Amino acid sequence: xxxxxxxxxxxxxxxxxxxxxxxxxxxxxxxxxxxxxxxxxxxxxxxxxxxxxxxxxxxxxxxxxxxxxxxxxxxxxxxxxxxxxxxxxxxxxxxxxxxxxxxxxxxxxxxxxxxxxxxxxxxxxxxxxxxxxxxxxxxxxxxxxxxxx
Amino acid sequence: xxxxxxxxxxxxxxxxxxxxxxxxxxxxxxxxxxxxxxxxxxxxxxxxxxxxxxxxxxxxxxxxxxxxxxxxxxxxxxxxxxxxxxxxxxxxxxxxxxxxxxxxxxxxxxxxxxxxxxxxxxxxxxxxxxxxxxxxxxxxxxxxxxxxx
Numbered sequence: 001x002x003x004x005x006x007x008x009x010x011x012x013x014x015x016x017x018x019x020x021x022x023x024x025x026x027x028x029x030x031x032x033x034x035x036x037x038x039x040x041x042x043x044x045x046x047x048x049x050x051x052x053x054x055x056x057x058x059x060x061x062x063x064x065x066x067x068x069x070x071x072x073x074x075x076x077x078x079x080x081x082x083x084x085x086x087x088x089x090x091x092x093x094x095x096x097x098x099x100x101x102x103x104x105x106x107x108x109x110x111x112x113x114x115x116x117x118x119x120x121x122x123x124x125x126x127x128x129x130x131x132x133x134x135x136x137x138x139x140x141x142x143x144x145x146x147x148x149x
Numbered sequence: 150x151x152x153x154x155x156x157x158x159x160x161x162x163x164x165x166x167x168x169x170x171x172x173x174x175x176x177x178x179x180x181x182x183x184x185x186x187x188x189x190x191x192x193x194x195x196x197x198x199x200x201x202x203x204x205x206x207x208x209x210x211x212x213x214x215x216x217x218x219x220x221x222x223x224x225x226x227x228x229x230x231x232x233x234x235x236x237x238x239x240x241x242x243x244x245x246x247x248x249x250x251x252x253x254x255x256x257x258x259x260x261x262x263x264x265x266x267x268x269x270x271x272x273x274x275x276x277x278x279x280x281x282x283x284x285x286x287x288x289x290x291x292x293x294x295x296x297x298x
Contacts (some may be wrong), residue, residue: 015263018186019186021183021187021190024187025187026175026190027292029175029176037167037171041174048260111197112201
């Protein structure tokens with residue numbers, strides 16, 4: 001597959017579920033581990049999973065997009081999907097947009113967190129966004145609605 | 150901290166140990182999880198840890214480098230350090246160089262593994278390289294030589 005080929009929705013959706021597995025497995029190992037590194041890992045993996053999940057939803061709308069910026073990906077979804085994702089996070093529209101902007105590029109920044117002195121992440125927002133994206137993908141793919149996912 | 154500032158050896162070394170924690174925690178959650186996604190996570194996290202570890206060793210030699218390519222980072226280490234890292238992996242020189250070239254950019258490729266049909270990774274090599282880098286960083290920093298690391 002070269003860069004010009006369009007990756008199918010199913011293929012990206014399955015990759016999103018692989019990241020769900022990775023996050024779940026990572027969470028299992030929490031006990032007895034330093035909380036600082038646990039938090040860093042959660043921010044990196046959670047942000048990457050949001051990115052892949054949004055790309056899967058975009059592929060479903062025939063809008064194959066690249067790049068890490070979550071706000072750019074999100075803003076290219078159709079308005080109904082955007083509204084539904086926001087609603088599930090329980091954030092008000094303005095708070096959601098502000099949080100999305102503030103947390104748009106953690107995968108880029110946090111993997112090299114040691115290069116910066118002023119990193120902040122809204123963990124609550126990242127995981128609400130993650131679960132909202134997952135819920136929407138689950139709905140589109142009923143075969144994945146099992147207790148494992 | 151802006152992009153022009155040099156990040157200290159200690160700071161990058163500590164980040165490497167955070168990735169060691171992340172890998173250890175991830176490994177703890179292996180039981181009962183799909184082996185395919187476990188493998189993908191190991192390749193991504195192991196490759197990123199090798200990158201950060203090599204950058205720490207380069208910082209120690211006052212050679213701050215950016216970029217993901219492991220062979221470029223490795224080849225900029227002083228020859229004695231290169232030789233010592235190779236020796237610890239138990240690979241012969243030519244095999245090591247070939248494997249390094251074949252496994253140089255997994256962090257870039259595997260995080261979007263679904264975009265490619267022909268990905269391969271030498272898991273044995275990645276983790277031997279990881280443990281060799283860790284052993285060298287441990288030796289430089291005796292305070293980290295605990296059973297936890």
